[in-house]
Amino acid sequence: MDDQNPKHQDHELLSDAKHEVKDMASKGLDHPSTKPVLTGAAVGAIAGGLLPVVTWPIGLVAGAGYMLYKRIRP
Incomplete structure (x- = not known):
């Protein structure tokens, strides 16, 4: 892996977040990110x-x- 080209790019953060939230909304509690995000919101x-x-x-x-x-x- 090239150290000059990291795996995740910061300019893709908003599009990745938008995609993740859409998936969470469509799958509900079956999506693996829903429960940790709800727990974080409660805390x-x-x-x-x-x-x-x-x-x-x-x-x-x-x-x-x-x-x-x-x-x-992560």
Whole structure:
């Protein structure tokens, strides 16, 4: 493998995320990414509720976004 050409390109991140979310929406809980992303959203919402600066909706989005990113770019 060439070190100059990494396996994942950052410019493909949004298209990969869009494809992953579409697959998750069509397959529901049968898709392997759905449960980890929902878990990340729940943990983020709880953390957002406990932290004084961040609200739970921001925590929910941040947690889901982080887990989606980790599923796309392990």
